[in-house]
Amino acid sequence: MRIAIDAMGGDNAPKVIVQGAERAAKAFPEVTFELFGKESEIKKYLDQLPSNIEISHAEEIISGGDDPVRSIRSKKESSMVLAAKSVKTGRNDALFSAGNTGALLAAGTLIIGRIKNIQRPALMGMIPDMTGDGKPTVFLDLGANSDSKAEHINQHGVLGSYFAKAVNQIDTPRVALLNNGTEANKGSEVTAAAYKLLSENSYINFTGNIEAREIFNQAADVIVADGFTANAVLKAIEGTAKTIFNITKDSIKSGGMKSKFGALLFKDILSDLKDRLDYSKIGGAILVGVNALVLKTHGETNEEAVFYTLKQAKDVLESQVIEELKQVMQDENN
Amino acid sequence: MRIAIDAMGGDNAPKVIVQGAERAAKAFPEVTFELFGKESEIKKYLDQLPSNIEISHAEEIISGGDDPVRSIRSKKESSMVLAAKSVKTGRNDALFSAGNTGALLAAGTLIIGRIKNIQRPALMGMIPDMTGDGKPTVFLDLGANSDSKAEHINQHGVLGSYFAKAVNQIDTPRVALLNNGTEANKGSEVTAAAYKLLSENSYINFTGNIEAREIFNQAADVIVADGFTANAVLKAIEGTAKTIFNITKDSIKSGGMKSKFGALLFKDILSDLKDRLDYSKIGGAILVGVNALVLKTHGETNEEAVFYTLKQAKDVLESQVIEELKQVMQDENN
Numbered sequence: 001m002r003i004a005i006d007a008m009g010g011d012n013a014p015k016v017i018v019q020g021a022e023r024a025a026k027a028f029p030e031v032t033f034e035l036f037g038k039e040s041e042i043k044k045y046l047d048q049l050p051s052n053i054e055i056s057h058a059e060e061i062i063s064g065g066d067d068p069v070r071s072i073r074s075k076k077e078s079s080m081v082l083a084a085k086s087v088k089t090g091r092n093d094a095l096f097s098a099g100n101t102g103a104l105l106a107a108g109t110l111i112i113g114r115i116k117n118i119q120r121p122a123l124m125g126m127i128p129d130m131t132g133d134g135k136p137t138v139f140l141d142l143g144a145n146s147d148s149k150a151e152h153i154n155q156h157g158v159l160g161s162y163f164a165k166a167v168n169q170i171d172t173p174r175v176a177l178l179n180n181g182t183e184a185n186k187g188s189e190v191t192a193a194a195y196k197l198l199s200e201n202s203y204i205n206f207t208g209n210i211e212a213r214e215i216f217n218q219a220a221d222v223i224v225a226d227g228f229t230a231n232a233v234l235k236a237i238e239g240t241a242k243t244i245f246n247i248t249k250d251s252i253k254s255g256g257m258k259s260k261f262g263a264l265l266f267k268d269i270l271s272d273l274k275d276r277l278d279y280s281k282i283g284g285a286i287l288v289g290v291n292a293l294v295l296k297t298h299g300e301t302n303e304e305a306v307f308y309t310l311k312q313a314k315d316v317l318e319s320q321v322i323e324e325l326k327q328v329m330q331d332e333n334n
Numbered sequence: 335m336r337i338a339i340d341a342m343g344g345d346n347a348p349k350v351i352v353q354g355a356e357r358a359a360k361a362f363p364e365v366t367f368e369l370f371g372k373e374s375e376i377k378k379y380l381d382q383l384p385s386n387i388e389i390s391h392a393e394e395i396i397s398g399g400d401d402p403v404r405s406i407r408s409k410k411e412s413s414m415v416l417a418a419k420s421v422k423t424g425r426n427d428a429l430f431s432a433g434n435t436g437a438l439l440a441a442g443t444l445i446i447g448r449i450k451n452i453q454r455p456a457l458m459g460m461i462p463d464m465t466g467d468g469k470p471t472v473f474l475d476l477g478a479n480s481d482s483k484a485e486h487i488n489q490h491g492v493l494g495s496y497f498a499k500a501v502n503q504i505d506t507p508r509v510a511l512l513n514n515g516t517e518a519n520k521g522s523e524v525t526a527a528a529y530k531l532l533s534e535n536s537y538i539n540f541t542g543n544i545e546a547r548e549i550f551n552q553a554a555d556v557i558v559a560d561g562f563t564a565n566a567v568l569k570a571i572e573g574t575a576k577t578i579f580n581i582t583k584d585s586i587k588s589g590g591m592k593s594k595f596g597a598l599l600f601k602d603i604l605s606d607l608k609d610r611l612d613y614s615k616i617g618g619a620i621l622v623g624v625n626a627l628v629l630k631t632h633g634e635t636n637e638e639a640v641f642y643t644l645k646q647a648k649d650v651l652e653s654q655v656i657e658e659l660k661q662v663m664q665d666e667n668n
Contacts, residue, residue: 146522188480213573232546236567239547240574
């Protein structure tokens with residue numbers, strides 16, 4: 001098992017990428033990690049080269065501000081493009097990057113290529129179960145498409161369902177559609193049409209509409225939504241959680257002794273909560289619908305998130321879900 | 335100044351509606367409140383009839399499950415329809431209901447009527463300032479439309495801007511477009527087209543795109559979005575806040591003495607936070623773009639939310655913003 005890593009992508013690259021990869025190399029000796037990027041810079045953060053880490057020099061870097069499609073086409077010697085090509089040729093099994101999201105989507109689609117019959121790949125994330133020790137909820141499309149059509153959403157339901165089954169070990173995943181009401185006749189033109197297709201889709205267990213306020217309630221194992229809305233919902237969740245934490249912190253600071261003492265005692269609860277809200281331990285987002293595993297994390301990622309995303313990469317590769325999806329899409333013209 | 339109240343709308347009607355109206359009647363003796371609904375039931379919750387409360391009997395009730403447009407047309411003796419008609423004829427200046435949202439939108443549009451040249455009314459809410467004592471942020475369309483077009487969003491920018499100016503006393507409100515990135519070229523087909531129209535709109539101070547994670551950061555005075563996305567974002571905010579509160583409560587319960595003691599001391603901070611997150615004190619949502627003031631609150635409303643929404647009704651009526659909007663739309667074919 002081999003994972004290609006774009007060592008130069010993200011705000012804290014190559015440092016946190018290399019450190020996360022080194023931790024993963026120690027934890028998973030059966031996996032080989034190939035780091036793409038400036039060799040001299042990568043080596044700065046590696047005391048000694050573990051036997052399951054390889055370095056492949058890449059002269060160029062795709063930065064956050066670069067135009068996605070143009071940079072993939074013009075920066076042929078960039079760490080991201082070379083890493084993607086190594087997956088395309090079969091030398092590596094998966095691609096990980098914390099770099100320019102649009103460029104990574106373009107690299108996945110244009111270099112690694114779509115699975116046959118998949119119209120549009122999607123970005124898929126996992127919503128942690130915050131109410132107990134249940135399984136995470138698969139949520140897609142987090143923004144690979146900004147104008148999803150009903151047929152895309154329907155296919156994403158199939159992709160999400162296979163992932164929930166293979167990776168989260170749920171026998172018959174409940175697939176729900178994010179909508180502005182729970183009744184069957186609710187929604188925009190796109191969601192109403194998607195509802196119909198999902199209802200008729202015999203490859204999934206479609207359970208109907210779900211509203212955004214239910215996302216954390218384990219009401220579904222897979223939530224599908226158009227890429228624009230899911231992206232906005234995810235950012236609203238982030239913004240709300242951050243605001244609540246900041247206000248709490250400020251209140252503690254300005255509250256004087258009484259609340260400072262309370263805060264000290266309350267620390268366990270808050271850190272437990274932060275832990276549950278912490279997406280990083282649950283892995284990154286996966287570009288589903290392409291011919292190999294492609295994963296990303298936030299640009300402001302840290303060593304821990306890199307490690308857990310590489311762990312996730314290993315788990316997904318072991319599940320063979322992408323091979324299974326290729327088979328399903330080929331057989332059934334799904 | 336006279337406000338028509340649908341006393342029968344909402345889960346806890348008529349009790350909390352009547353109690354909220356009674357409190358408002360005491361606080362604002364210059365306003366007359368006309369309660370529409372079953373007279374005998376309304377009177378149960380009024381010890382004595384204040385001089386500025388009137389009761390108009392209505393035999394029918396539009397319930398939460400009724401089809402919006404059909405119920406407005408068929409239940410002519412319902413409290414909501416009679417209250418809306420009293421605004422249409424000019425007997426009352428504003429309509430308040432906690433009932434079926436779709437029916438209230440239909441009543442606003444079909445009975446009270448759109449302002450000339452307004453293509454689609456919108457639901458507008460106020461996001462409280464959680465970081466300090468700043469002004470709330472106007473947010474629309476919260477879901478009056480599930481397939482907003484770019485021209486609708488552009489008009490909603492004008493509606494929101496006039497409200498922010500007149501009601502929140504902001505001289506030159508910053509109007510931002512909710513989008514999936516901050517760069518000008520980001521977005522769906524609809525938001526890209528809306529961006530162009532908003533940029534060229536000389537009636538507002540358009541400041542560009544804003545992402546959902548910035549909603550609480552006072553980065554804009556007015557945020558416009560298509561009705562489907564804003565609705566999902568609002569529900570995601572609600573769900574996230576509720577989840578964080580519930581986890582915190584559970585942790586306290588199961589955390590034993592130490593955290594129980596901490597929680598006790600921490601109580602002030604949490605209640606302060608809840609207070610800031612409490613939409614009810616900031617009023618309900620307003621249906622903007624119709625010929626008179628129409629306000630709603632959640633179906634699960636309480637006496638306090640009813641009171642604050644009626645206070646908001648008074649403030650908006652005093653601001654004369656709807657008269658101003660009618661003028662602007664007439665003059666300019668905006």
